[in-house]
Amino acid sequence: KGEAEMSGIPVKRRSLLKYAALAATFSMGLVSTSALAKDVTLRMSTWLPPQHHLISDTLPAWFAAVDEASGGTLTIKLDPAPIAKPPGQYDVVRDGAADMAYHVTGYTPGPFEILRGLELPFLSPNGEIGSQAAWDWYDRNIGFEKEFKDVKVVTIMTAGPGVIHSRQEIKSLEDLEGVKLRVGGGGVRVAEGLGATPVAMPASKAYEAIQKGVADGAMFPMEGVKGHRLGELVDYHLEVPNGLYTTPFAVIMNRKSYDALSDEHKKVLDDLGGLNGAKILGAGWDRADIAGRKFATENNGTINVLSDAEVARWAEKLAFMNDEWVAMADERGLDGKALLEDLQATIKKYSN
Numbered sequence: 558k559g560e561a562e563m564s565g566i567p568v569k570r571r572s573l574l575k576y577a578a579l580a581a582t583f584s585m586g587l588v589s590t591s592a593l594a595k596d597v598t599l600r601m602s603t604w605l606p607p608q609h610h611l612i613s614d615t616l617p618a619w620f621a622a623v624d625e626a627s628g629g630t631l632t633i634k635l636d637p638a639p640i641a642k643p644p645g646q647y648d649v650v651r652d653g654a655a656d657m658a659y660h661v662t663g664y665t666p667g668p669f670e671i672l673r674g675l676e677l678p679f680l681s682p683n684g685e686i687g688s689q690a691a692w693d694w695y696d697r698n699i700g701f702e703k704e705f706k707d708v709k710v711v712t713i714m715t716a717g718p719g720v721i722h723s724r725q726e727i728k729s730l731e732d733l734e735g736v737k738l739r740v741g742g743g744g745v746r747v748a749e750g751l752g753a754t755p756v757a758m759p760a761s762k763a764y765e766a767i768q769k770g771v772a773d774g775a776m777f778p779m780e781g782v783k784g785h786r787l788g789e790l791v792d793y794h795l796e797v798p799n800g801l802y803t804t805p806f807a808v809i810m811n812r813k814s815y816d817a818l819s820d821e822h823k824k825v826l827d828d829l830g831g832l833n834g835a836k837i838l839g840a841g842w843d844r845a846d847i848a849g850r851k852f853a854t855e856n857n858g859t860i861n862v863l864s865d866a867e868v869a870r871w872a873e874k875l876a877f878m879n880d881e882w883v884a885m886a887d888e889r890g891l892d893g894k895a896l897l898e899d900l901q902a903t904i905k906k907y908s909n
Contacts, residue, residue, distance in 0.1 A: 585774065596775045597697060598632045602646055602655035604639045604761060609784040610848070611659065611834065615841025631818075633657065643759040647809065651707045656814040659714075660807045663742020669704050671695070672875070674882055674900055675715055675745030675805040678875045679798070679868070684778075685844025686716035686907045687803050688835035693755060694903040696831075699895060705770055709810040711826055712834030716778045717798025717846040719744065723774030724767075724858065726793045730874070739763045739775035743802050743878075748776070750875045760785060767791065776801060782847035796855055797863045797871070803864065850866045 605612050612635065616822065620633045641649045642664050646658040653864060657727065662669035663676060670904045672695055681687030691713045697699070701710040723728055730752060737754045739748070739762070748755035761780070766772040767790045774791055778800075782788040808830070815823065829837070853860055863871070887891030 558561065566907070593862045595819070596630050598634060599810075601635050601655040602634055602640055602649045602658040603635045603660055604641070604643045604646065606760075606761065608636075608786070608805075610780055610841060610845035611626045611784075614844065616659070617839055618841060619829070619837050619876065622837065623825055623829050626829055627822060631822045631825055640898060642763065647708065650710060650809050650811050653813060655811070655813050657711070657810045659701060661742065662805050662807055662810055667812060669807075669881075670885055671699055671704060671891070671896075672713075672805055672807070673743060674897065676688075677878055677882060677897075678747060680800065680871060680901070681715060681718060681803045682799050683839070684715055684717045684803075684846070685836060685839035686904060687717075688713060688839030688842070689832055689905040689907045690900070691715050691805055692832050692835040694900050695905075698899060705807065707810065707812070709815040710809045711810050711830040712832075714806045714808065714835055716804040716806070716837035718797065718855065719747075719776050719802040719804075720776060720777060720779050720781075720797065721776055721791050721795040721801070722787045722791045723795070724791050725773065725775075726861070727795050728861055728863070730870055737771070737773045739772040740765050741776075742804055744776045746878055747875060748800050750877065751871060752874075754886060764790065765785065774847055778803075778842065778846055779849040779853075782849035782858070784849065786854055788849075788852050788858060790856055794858055794860045795863060798868060801871075808838070810875050850906065869890065 594651070601616070603612065606764065607613065620855060624632055627866055636655065640654060643661060646660040647665060649655050650658045650660070662672050672691070675681070675687065675691050675766075681690070681778065695713065721738065723738075725736070727733055729734065734752045736752055737756050738744075738748050740757055741754045741760060745755045745757050756766060758766060762775070762778070763775045764774070764786050767775060767787070775785075777787065779786060779794065779796070792890065810826075815826070818826070852858075883893030883897055
């Protein structure tokens with residue numbers, strides 16, 4: 558093929574694999590299934606706009622690696638339009654309305670609270686490190702049958718470090734007081750702990766909220782400047798070392814759809830999922846953060862980095878989040894303190 562149609566956008570395979578060179582490396586080591594398996598196309602549910610990097614670059618790069626490894630016999634295509642709102646993606650896959658989805662675990666509080674430990678402040682320096690650490694830590698300590706018993710988890714990805722994007726400049730706790738920030742998932746507690754006013758809503762609603770004055774800014778990774786068009790509305794961006802939070806996504810699959818695959822196709826998904834898939838998809842988030850930062854600077858945006866003194870102040874204000882997560886894990890029969898320490902150590906391992 559010269560081009561692969563993905564999410565309605567023609568994307569050249571060569572350029573996709575250039576951006577995901579690691580994916581090509583993995584693909585070369587897999588068995589060619591072109592003569593062994595019938596052609597299969599898997600539908601992935603979607604909810605993000607077409608300009609978002611997950612739709613235009615990151616997921617298509619992974620799809621192309623799967624296509625390559627299967628000898629062109631296993632294809633993943635994004636639905637042309639959303640069939641459910643962001644919080645409904647898990648249900649869509651569980652019930653078989655789509656074969657696959659990328660689900661933000663923080664949009665459905667309750668079932669995925671252990672994995673949501675990734676949302677804790679000051680943990681993850683970037684998407685590639687966070688994604689690999691998330692898979693490694695969770696698979697080793699918990700296992701995906703515990704919180705995801707109704708679906709097959711193909712891989713995990715985490716967004717880049719959480720940044721504050723705002724209409725007014727923010728450099729201190731005092732600057733944040735009363736500022737209305739669009740947040741999602743764990744961002745609600747972060748905003749409250751720092752004295753801001755959280756405006757909770759899915760990412761897809763952020764632009765409209767700021768445009769209409771419902772919010773003064775938003776918490777997003779740096780990619781949101783471009784991917785969610787925040788750069789059109791705000792001038793100031795505050796980066797926080799290791800992020801105010803990150804957002805874990807589970808790339809999930811309907812169990813019947815997975816079970817119906819040939820052994821060869823299962824191997825392709827298993828080999829390009831897990832830790833390998835986490836690395837590929839996390840690297841896509843990092844490319845998007847770089848592009849967002851570039852967009853901000855080229856459009857006269859101001860990018861500040863939170864000072865060490867302020868990091869210490871903010872960390873003190875948000876320490877309760879670690880304590881609450883540890884207590885929650887303890888209540889579920891786990892050793893919360895040991896789990897959190899292992900998560901921090903796992904992130905450090907991939908950082909090195």
